[in-house]
Amino acid sequence: MTTSELPIVVRRRDNVAVIDVVGAVDARAEHSLEAAWAEATRERPDAVVLNFEGAGFINSTGIALIVGLLAAGRARSIPIRAYGLTPHYREIFEITRLADFLAINPDEDSAVLGVERSSA
Amino acid sequence: MAELDDRTVKNVENVEKQQAAARDATHWAKAVSRLRVSEVPEGAINLNVTGKRLAGPVQGFGKMWQKTYQARLPRATMSAVDLVATWKQRFPDFWPEGNNFYGPLTGIAPGEVALLNMTLPGRMKLSTGVMVLYADEESFTLMTPQGHMFAGWITFSATEVEDETVAQAQVLMRASDPIFEMGLMLGGHKQEDQFWVQTLRNLAGQIEPAREVDVDVQVVCVDKRRQWSRWTNVWHSSAIRSAVYMLGAPVRGRRG
Numbered sequence: 565m566t567t568s569e570l571p572i573v574v575r576r577r578d579n580v581a582v583i584d585v586v587g588a589v590d591a592r593a594e595h596s597l598e599a600a601w602a603e604a605t606r607e608r609p610d611a612v613v614l615n616f617e618g619a620g621f622i623n624s625t626g627i628a629l630i631v632g633l634l635a636a637g638r639a640r641s642i643p644i645r646a647y648g649l650t651p652h653y654r655e656i657f658e659i660t661r662l663a664d665f666l667a668i669n670p671d672e673d674s675a676v677l678g679v680e681r682s683s684a
Numbered sequence: 685m686a687e688l689d690d691r692t693v694k695n696v697e698n699v700e701k702q703q704a705a706a707r708d709a710t711h712w713a714k715a716v717s718r719l720r721v722s723e724v725p726e727g728a729i730n731l732n733v734t735g736k737r738l739a740g741p742v743q744g745f746g747k748m749w750q751k752t753y754q755a756r757l758p759r760a761t762m763s764a765v766d767l768v769a770t771w772k773q774r775f776p777d778f779w780p781e782g783n784n785f786y787g788p789l790t791g792i793a794p795g796e797v798a799l800l801n802m803t804l805p806g807r808m809k810l811s812t813g814v815m816v817l818y819a820d821e822e823s824f825t826l827m828t829p830q831g832h833m834f835a836g837w838i839t840f841s842a843t844e845v846e847d848e849t850v851a852q853a854q855v856l857m858r859a860s861d862p863i864f865e866m867g868l869m870l871g872g873h874k875q876e877d878q879f880w881v882q883t884l885r886n887l888a889g890q891i892e893p894a895r896e897v898d899v900d901v902q903v904v905c906v907d908k909r910r911q912w913s914r915w916t917n918v919w920h921s922s923a924i925r926s927a928v929y930m931l932g933a934p935v936r937g938r939r940g
Contacts, residue, residue, distance in 0.1 A: 591843075621708050624818035624825035624839050628750075628856050631741050635748050635907035652709055659715050660817065660827070660837075665742045 572600040580676045581609040586618035589626030597629050601636060612637060613675040617648030627660050634665055643667070647675040711820045713795035719815060719829050721797050728786040728799045731929055732922040733813035736829035744835030744858025745914040746865035748907035751855040751877070754900045755884040756848045762891050764842035764849050765821050771840055771851070771887060772824055778886040780879055794819050798826075804923070809930060812922040814838075828857075831920030833867075835860045851887055853880050858911070861918040865910065877901055 572593075573584040581604035587593070604612050614630070637644045645667040649657065657663045669675035718737060724730045741748055762770070771778070772792040776785040782803040788796045796816045804810050810833070817827040823841035828834060836857030843850050855876075859865035864872070881899045888897035918924070 591841075623708075623711070623820065624823065624837065625841070625854075628837070628839065628854070631748075631856060632750070632906055634742060639907055639909065655715050656712055659713060659738070661738060661740045661743055 572596045574600050574603040576609075577613075577672075577676050579610045580613055581605065581611075582613045582615055582672065582676070584615045584618060588620045589622040589629065591625045593626060594629055597633065601633055605636075605640065605642060608640070609642065611643045611645060611676075611678060613669075613672070614644065614646040615648050615672065615675075616646060616650075616653065619648070619653075622653055622656065627656070627662065630662065630666075634662070643678065645669055645675045645678060647671055711794060711818055713815060713817050716795070716815070719797050719813065721799065721813070723788065724799065725786040728784070729801055729809075729811040729929075730799055731811035732831045732920070732925050733797065733799060733811075733829055736813075736831060736920065738815060738817075738827050739830045739832065739835035739860065739917075740827060741836040741856050741858050743830075743914065743917075745861050745911055745917055746834075746859030746868065747905055747910060748858045749855070749873075750904045750906050751857075751880070752900075752902040752904075753853045753877075753880040753884055754902075755851045755888045755897045756900075757851065757888055757891055757897065759844055759847050759849045762849055764844045767842040767849055767851055767887075767891070768822055768824070768840070770890070771842075772819065774890075778883050778890070780882040780886070783879070792816050792819055792824050808923070808927065810922055810926045811929070812926075828860075830860070830917065831922040831925065832860060833864050833872075833922070834858060835917075851884060853884060855880070856906070858907075861921055862915050863918060863921060863923065867923075873903075877903075 571586050575582045575584065583600045583604055634644055647669040649668060654668060657666065657668060667678065716738070718735050719733055721730050721734050775792055776787060779785050784801045786799040786801070788798065790796065794816055797813055799811070799813045802810045802812070812829065812832045814826040814828055816824060817837060818825040823839055825837050825839040827837045834857035836855060839854045841852050843852070859868050881901065884899045885897060
């Protein structure tokens with residue numbers, strides 16, 4: 565399924581929803597991310613994985629949107645994991661301390677399985 | 685041939701991503717394990733900042749709130765980029781009376797730490813700080829340290845919508861500890877709203893002094909649950925530490 569505005573795609577692997585984040589993650593991505601989250605959680609998944617391999621620029625508003633997803637996941641006890649972050653954005657996730665609450669995995673397989681907590 | 689085209693597209697994408705990351709890197713603060721204040725401006729109290737870690741909305745105790753304050757100005761008076769430049773340059777000037785923002789002389793720039801000396805209800809003085817997490821031409825974000833009233837960040841931005849320039853302050857936060865959470869419930873939220881409304885009025889007043897600009901307030905509870913495991917944040921409470929510091933002032937004065 566492709567959401568409107570940014571081409572964010574939601575896929576299913578087993579019972580895990582994978583959101584492929586593409587393009588800039590800033591204020592303009594808000595509706596796309598919300599729609600992707602709604603699609604990903606329409607049928608309750610075991611976890612949601614955010615794939616940042618196709619993501620471009622992420623600004624502080626984009627980080628706030630990701631915090632919003634973390635809160636939404638927490639409210640429904642749905643774990644959120646991520647992969648595909650560049651070293652730069654991995655550092656940003658450390659600075660903002662998102663990494664304390666979001667498992668950052670080295671690849672999709674480990675993110676889907678939820679086997680690895682730390683980044684490679 | 686198709687495979688070669690795919691590889692070319694992938695290479696172009698990678699180069700674009702690297703260029704975007706390089707450009708973006710200048711906008712974000714570098715990683716810091718503990719905050720450090722390089723210079724304490726005259727009159728400022730440097731308390732509850734040095735040695736503290738940053739604390740985002742996920743590290744706080746209370747309910748998570750997103751509060752958005754917006755002031756609309758005629759686009760003809762100032763563009764979004766000019767408005768953000770003015771806001772960054774004169775940030776302390778727009779704060780409500782009784783509250784002081786001691787920014788670095790170099791201004792709002794990623795990684796810079798500013799001291800805050802604020803007045804709370806009951807004339808209580810509170811000393812804390814913020815770090816500039818992100819800054820570009822359209823926005824800048826401040827992040828709070830451990831012990832601040834709330835754990836979170838505040839993003840200041842401007843956008844052009846049709847014939848208007850919209851100045852916005854957006855707070856994403858949780859109260860840091862149970863005492864601040866109680867304070868927010870007992871009037872703290874209202875006081876905070878008044879603070880940012882007045883800040884935006886002061887900013888708008890600089891740009892368009894002829895009329896008082898209305899400020900729209902939108903408040904959304906992003907997470908209703910409290911993070912009880914974070915009650916220990918009270919150890920870092922800037923309110924308690926500021927109060928102890930103030931109580932010790934006469935003794936320090938005598939030792940002088």
